[in-house]
Each structure stands twice: as C-alpha cells, then as structure tokens.
Amino acid sequence: MTALPKKKHTRARRGNKRSHKGKSAINGFFCPECSEPRLPHTVCKNCGEYNGRNYHTKSDKPVEEETAQS
Numbered sequence: 001m002t003a004l005p006k007k008k009h010t011r012a013r014r015g016n017k018r019s020h021k022g023k024s025a026i027n028g029f030f031c032p033e034c035s036e037p038r039l040p041h042t043v044c045k046n047c048g049e050y051n052g053r054n055y056h057t058k059s060d061k062p063v064e065e066e067t068a069q070s
C-alpha cells in the first residue's frame, strides 16, 4: 500500500501551494531587423535574421542591403 492523504486539503492550502507556480517573463531581447521579441542565440522566427545574415533566404547579406541593390 502506498501512502495516502488522511484528509482533504482546504482551498486555502491548495492556493498557498500554487502561489509559487506563477509564470515569469521570458528572458529575451528584440530582433534588430524586425524588432520582434526573440530568444538570444536563435534565428528570428519572424524574419530569419541572425548575426547579420538571413537564414530564411540563405543570403550572406542583410535584408536591407539586398533591397537597396535591386
């Protein structure tokens, strides 16, 4: 037999237990290309920019320079 609780815990006790379970804000920053929030050391999900390169179009140059040349 496993251990079983002898009595039901009150709503207050349940609430006190869950008071430490709150969500906290994600530690990230905003993309320099599109200013969308993104996680550090990851490719931007919105525009695909990372470290001056666009990994959606797989080009070596940033998006702004490409549009200026064409």
Ligand SMILES: [Zn+2]
Pocket (backbone or CB within 6 Å): 031, 032, 033, 034, 035, 036, 044, 045, 046, 047, 048, 049
């Ligand atoms: Zn972006």
